[in-house]
Amino acid sequence: MTKATIDPEAIVKKVLKVASLPEVFIKVEEVLNNPHSSSDHLKRIIDEDPALTARLLRLANSAYYGFHAKVESVSQAITILGTQQLRELVLACSVLKVFSNISDEQISMESYWRHSIACGLVARSLASLRYENNVEHYFVAGLLHDIGRLVLLMERPHLVSEIFEQANEEKEMLFVVERQHLGFNHAQLGGLLLKNWKLSSRLVEAVSFHHRPKGAKNFPIDAAIVHIADHIANALEMGSSGEQFVPKLNPDAWDLLELDVDCLDQVIETLDQQYNDAISFILAD
Amino acid sequence: MPKITIDQIQEGMVVTENICGHSGQVLLGAGVELTEKHLRVLKTWGINVVSVEGDESEGENETELISLPESLIKEVEEMVKPRFRHSNLDHPVVAYLFNKLVVRKGTDIFLHD
Numbered sequence: 001m002t003k004a005t006i007d008p009e010a011i012v013k014k015v016l017k018v019a020s021l022p023e024v025f026i027k028v029e030e031v032l033n034n035p036h037s038s039s040d041h042l043k044r045i046i047d048e049d050p051a052l053t054a055r056l057l058r059l060a061n062s063a064y065y066g067f068h069a070k071v072e073s074v075s076q077a078i079t080i081l082g083t084q085q086l087r088e089l090v091l092a093c094s095v096l097k098v099f100s101n102i103s104d105e106q107i108s109m110e111s112y113w114r115h116s117i118a119c120g121l122v123a124r125s126l127a128s129l130r131y132e133n134n135v136e137h138y139f140v141a142g143l144l145h146d147i148g149r150l151v152l153l154m155e156r157p158h159l160v161s162e163i164f165e166q167a168n169e170e171k172e173m174l175f176v177v178e179r180q181h182l183g184f185n186h187a188q189l190g191g192l193l194l195k196n197w198k199l200s201s202r203l204v205e206a207v208s209f210h211h212r213p214k215g216a217k218n219f220p221i222d223a224a225i226v227h228i229a230d231h232i233a234n235a236l237e238m239g240s241s242g243e244q245f246v247p248k249l250n251p252d253a254w255d256l257l258e259l260d261v262d263c264l265d266q267v268i269e270t271l272d273q274q275y276n277d278a279i280s281f282i283l284a285d
Numbered sequence: 286m287p288k289i290t291i292d293q294i295q296e297g298m299v300v301t302e303n304i305c306g307h308s309g310q311v312l313l314g315a316g317v318e319l320t321e322k323h324l325r326v327l328k329t330w331g332i333n334v335v336s337v338e339g340d341e342s343e344g345e346n347e348t349e350l351i352s353l354p355e356s357l358i359k360e361v362e363e364m365v366k367p368r369f370r371h372s373n374l375d376h377p378v379v380a381y382l383f384n385k386l387v388v389r390k391g392t393d394i395f396l397h398d
Contacts, residue, residue, distance in 0.1 A: 235386060
């Protein structure tokens with residue numbers, strides 16, 4: 001297979017036909033982008049989708065949030081989380097639904113989501129330590145960082161097998177072998193899908209450059225946070241998106257975050273507390 | 286008094302120091318015998334370490350300070366190293382994570398052997 005025959009845009013375009021973001025998310029985006037709409041509009045749109053509402057409330061009530069009072073309605077969730085963070089959670093629930101039917105043949109989907117959730121939780125935690133706004137944005141960026149691999153699995157399952165085999169034989173990192181086979185890697189492909197879904201360029205950069213944080217020109221912190229979070233999730237063996245090795249940590253990305261190594265104690269403590277609840281939430285249905 | 290982590294707490298243990306929330310409010314007072322409900326509350330509040338009644342010697346078991354045999358640590362390090370072949374163990378963050386993983390795996394093997 002030569003590089004020239006594979007066009008990442010074509011792969012994404014094919015996936016878009018079967019994997020589109022649900023209508024409810026698009027409506028949520030519209031409402032949030034419309035200066036004249038209120039949180040009441042948002043509430044009504046979400047309420048119209050009972051399945052989504054149930055998931056959102058379950059997520060809000062998981063120990064992940066640690067609220068001591070039960071969140072029982074969408075309007076209560078809006079009050080507690082704010083509209084922007086609620087939007088992030090709607091996005092997380094939406095994407096999970098889109099990719100809920102992938103076979104376990106080449107990658108265990110449970111393991112894949114475990115890795116993604118660990119990465120999301122660590123990203124969220126690193127962002128909190130930096131006092132970033134809207135930490136749910138980082139959770140979503142971490143959750144979706146390897147989504148390109150699912151795109152590849154859907155469209156080129158045989159190629160994914162070849163890539164896994166070669167990586168295994170040569171003891172090489174998957175994203176390196178992907179590049180040799182395709183001319184691009186799963187990070188770029190994932191970014192392309194998110195871009196086609198018209199998601200923010202901030203999210204697109206965070207995902208596209210999680211293996212090469214230097215490339216993120218506009219949102220270097222976002223890419224650095226996801227890069228470090230991916231490294232931590234990999235190093236601690238919390239699930240796997242197919243990768244068998246711990247990637248190299250980019251020292252510049254770490255320096256950019258201006259965090260002390262000691263803060264990792266807290267990051268990992270938080271991860272341990274939230275991991276199982278987040279997993280049972282996401283793998284529940 | 287030994288301090289133990291939340292995952293080591295069991296029902297019936299007696300708290301020896303007040304347990305306070307993040308803003309300083311007392312969640313549980315000293316002398317309380319922990320019930321299943323208390324454990325849930327502590328988890329919800331993100332309380333990680335509490336002091337309980339017990340032998341002073343048990344205090345050595347704090348968090349991951351179970352002293353693992355040197356030979357076991359070496360063994361686990363060799364087991365884990367191949368996964369880090371592409372990584373930079375000379376970076377303090379990678380070194381920290383490597384050690385964390387070794388201690389976790391080592392503790393697991395130690396406790397289940």
